[in-house]
Amino acid sequence: MDIVNNLISFFLLYFAIGFLFALYFAFKGAGKIDEGAKEVTLTFRLLIFPASIALWPFLLKKVMTK
Amino acid sequence: MAVNYSAVLWNRQKKIYDRIMLGLIGLYLVLFILLNVLFFPEITAETLIIRATGSCAIIMLHIILLIGPICRLNSKYLPILYNRRHLGVTMFIIALIHGLFSMIQFHALGDMNPLSSLFLSNTHYGSLVNFPFQTLGFFALLILFLMAATSHDFWLNNLSPKIWKSLHMLVYVAYALLIMHVVLGVIQLEKSSVYIVLLGIGLFCVIGLHLVAAFKEKRVEFRPQKDSADDFVEVCDVNEIDENRAKVILVGDENIAIFKYEGKLSAVHNVCKHQNGPLGEGKIVDGCITCPWHGYQYLPENGQSPPPFKEKVCTYDLKVVGSKVFVNPKPHAEGTAVEPVKIT
Numbered sequence: 001m002d003i004v005n006n007l008i009s010f011f012l013l014y015f016a017i018g019f020l021f022a023l024y025f026a027f028k029g030a031g032k033i034d035e036g037a038k039e040v041t042l043t044f045r046l047l048i049f050p051a052s053i054a055l056w057p058f059l060l061k062k063v064m065t066k
Numbered sequence: 067m068a069v070n071y072s073a074v075l076w077n078r079q080k081k082i083y084d085r086i087m088l089g090l091i092g093l094y095l096v097l098f099i100l101l102n103v104l105f106f107p108e109i110t111a112e113t114l115i116i117r118a119t120g121s122c123a124i125i126m127l128h129i130i131l132l133i134g135p136i137c138r139l140n141s142k143y144l145p146i147l148y149n150r151r152h153l154g155v156t157m158f159i160i161a162l163i164h165g166l167f168s169m170i171q172f173h174a175l176g177d178m179n180p181l182s183s184l185f186l187s188n189t190h191y192g193s194l195v196n197f198p199f200q201t202l203g204f205f206a207l208l209i210l211f212l213m214a215a216t217s218h219d220f221w222l223n224n225l226s227p228k229i230w231k232s233l234h235m236l237v238y239v240a241y242a243l244l245i246m247h248v249v250l251g252v253i254q255l256e257k258s259s260v261y262i263v264l265l266g267i268g269l270f271c272v273i274g275l276h277l278v279a280a281f282k283e284k285r286v287e288f289r290p291q292k293d294s295a296d297d298f299v300e301v302c303d304v305n306e307i308d309e310n311r312a313k314v315i316l317v318g319d320e321n322i323a324i325f326k327y328e329g330k331l332s333a334v335h336n337v338c339k340h341q342n343g344p345l346g347e348g349k350i351v352d353g354c355i356t357c358p359w360h361g362y363q364y365l366p367e368n369g370q371s372p373p374p375f376k377e378k379v380c381t382y383d384l385k386v387v388g389s390k391v392f393v394n395p396k397p398h399a400e401g402t403a404v405e406p407v408k409i410t
């Protein structure tokens with residue numbers, strides 16, 4: 001029981017951090033790692049938003065090393 | 067492709083595709099709901115939505131999984147493959163509605179948080195008949211989410227094609243989870259066995275067609291490269307290649323597509339720069355080799371994508387002696403112009 005609840009808390013925390021990161025990444029960070037994503041529409045930014053939440057540790061590493 | 071990203075690259079063909087897709091989905095949902103209301107008047111609206119969207123999503127998943135092998139067996143169906151991405155994202159959205167309504171209906175009304183309730187309200191994890199089948203749906207939905215969310219080319223480029231491809235291969239894991247989700251769910255809710263029979267047919271088609279297509283792919287011709295002074299290797303008779311189509315040949319490690327168009331022959335590397343699609347299974351459209359998977363284009367005479375795009379593939383030297391086609395398997399640098407060989 002506790003294990004399951006802890007895992008769920010972890011899952012929610014992961015997505016909460018991801019959400020904050022995605023705010024940064026979709027509007028700024030993406031342009032840093034990819035020239036083609038510098039001047040793009042709002043729709044494009046919203047389109048990459050969900051995956052920015054889900055993949056935040058990977059993307060954070062990419063932005064940091066750029 | 068190396069220009070600024072846009073949200074969706076829509077063209078006329080894709081718009082027609084999307085309209086047909088949405089029309090058919092609408093038709094299915096309306097028919098499903100009407101028939102159910104007619105035959106089971108006591109059914110609640112929530113249950114109806116859950117069942118209509120769940121069944122619609124699983125049908126779409128079957129279509130998505132079947133398109134690949136069907137197109138490899140018969141290139142006539144390539145237009146369906148061309149926009150499979152929109153089909154996938156739409157399927158996810160419909161599955162999401164099913165999942166959300168199920169969560170609300172079964173897990174949001176108690177005092178537990180919905181996710182805890184999903185995993186803990188039924189704990190017969192050791193039982194087959196009473197297994198908490200909804201958790202399987204949850205994990206499948208998570209995979210479908212990852213795939214839909216990363217379907218834009220931005221992710222393909224920035225996650226690297228290799229990671230992206232592995233991520234999207236997870237669709238088979240999701241499929242397996244969903245088969246269990248439906249089978250165990252139906253057993254538990256003692257619903258009609260029609261579901262199981264239909265699912266069995268679907269599973270049979272998916273496995274069968276994948277095997278047949280894999281078997282057919284193995285039969286690409288293979289010529290070991292001999293190291294004589296003349297490096298050209300005989301391929302086939304000119305007449306064996308159809309107009310605007312290609313003959314694919316493996317020479318040593320080189321995977322080569324030889325295209326015939328407007329009385330000429332040109333050879334390029336058979337691997338698309340986008341996602342390693344098989345260029346040789348595509349057609350020449352508007353003078354360009356068009357990848358069968360997502361439509362990237364290359365000029366046959368130099369392997370370059372027409373501007374403003376910047377993709378390039380290797381080219382090869384060809385010659386024709388009598389009616390026999392020969393290719394030199396030593397590749398030129400990507401994008402090197404090679405004079406097409408005239409055929410008479």
Ligand code: HEM
Pocket residue numbers: 113116117118119120121123124127161162164165166168169172200201202203204205206207210244247248251255
């Ligand atoms: C959080 C994720 C999910 C939950 C909580 C969930 C829950 C349920 C429930 C409660 C049922 C039984 C409904 C009934 O007949 O009364 C069901 C059935 C079904 N589910 Fe899911 N599901 C999830 C994800 C999915 C996904 C991703 C798919 C397919 C893409 C799917 C496809 C189906 C199908 C085909 C059925 C059987 C037909 C039907 O009764 O609707 N489910 N699911």
Ligand code: FES
Pocket residue numbers: 338339340341342343344357358359360361362
């Ligand atoms: S693999 Fe996507 S267009 Fe060729």
